[in-house]
Amino acid sequence: MPKIVDHEARRMRLVEAVWSLAVRGGLEQVSLRKVAEEAGVSMGQVQHYYSSMQALIRDALDRAVQAVNATIENAVTAAGTTSPEVVLRAGLYALISPAEESTRLMRFALTAVGRAVSDPTTAKVLAPGDDELLTLTAGLIAAAREERGSVPRGEERTDADICWSLATSLGLDIALGYRTPEAAERVLDHHIEQVLR
Amino acid sequence: MPKIVDHEARRMRLVEAVWSLAVRGGLEQVSLRKVAEEAGVSMGQVQHYYSSMQALIRDALDRAVQAVNATIENAVTAAGTTSPEVVLRAGLYALISPAEESTRLMRFALTAVGRAVSDPTTAKVLAPGDDELLTLTAGLIAAAREERGSVPRGEERTDADICWSLATSLGLDIALGYRTPEAAERVLDHHIEQVLR
């Protein structure tokens, strides 16, 4: 067998290049040559690791979405077994984090959203939280309400749905420069306060 | 002077072609030749009315945003001077309307969102509701609360902000096929109910 290289590292390097190029000038600025140059490798290497441009971009998107999900899970895990309200806030805040890498991933996701309009595969990758996340969040909301002594009012699933929609929307606003993370946090805080009231 | 033609009609025809092409295959599928073919005219005509591809797409985006705003204003105007809650609902519902043209415009806007990441001009066009809209909406919320006899709690501006964020988010979900208009309406109804409670 030939040279032993770290395939994962190679791919990650190329995906990073795609992220940078796309954030800098949109997905349309991502080409085999540009990616190769940005990553400091030859065009041949890009072709060696990805059978097509589509495959490269798809992998870049997959990894971006997975990275965002990972930050949410990490935030929730870090919150540990404190009060449900703290866990709830931790998860939602992950989407409006001022961390530069977080914003970068959101920005890249935004450059790919356009494709979701005509490409069902892309749409599936970018789809909002699944049932499992919604169920978990609904449980957190119910528990947090109980903890606060609020009147339970059912419909926690819809409340959870709205929370994630709002947090995502705020995160995208941050990525587009429409809001600062601080302003977004104030809005999100206010909403959580209303929900748990 | 030469042939008299309806410039506005010509431009609108080209913009329509851009919308169709972009919704069908993303903004990257929009080219001078394709637009000309889609509109059933020559490439020269496209060049005659738009000095560059950028100008054409910018006009298409401007008109799309203006069209969406128009549907909101029309909905509000149509609601007339009934109760503030009805007016509020009318405006918000406009963003999740099941009307085909409405979804089409949202879809096109989505194909352009990616550009906003790296193009401040596009970002400005796609920016969320301005202060005026927010102030107006906040007034409607306050009035609707009073009408219902709810306790006033200030912060109506933030409530208005959240309402528009949620409605927009739901509208985009519909455009991407993540939700049906009916499901989105249920979510929005629930939120309005919570806000006015």
Next chain:
DNA sequence: GGTTTTACAATGCGATCGCATGGCAAAAGT
């Protein structure tokens, strides 16, 4: 130590792109 397999690198091809250019028909002004 030769063979094979892997990991690239370099180059070329056909298609498509935005845009510039030049020409031409029609109609308003003189």
Next chain:
DNA sequence: ACTTTTGCCATGCGATCGCATTGTAAAACC
């Protein structure tokens, strides 16, 4: 009638695109 202006068409150019092809150096296997 003739000039001028406008609306539009057709064509060509240089750049860039994704991808196929071919070549090559290195390392595991026999």
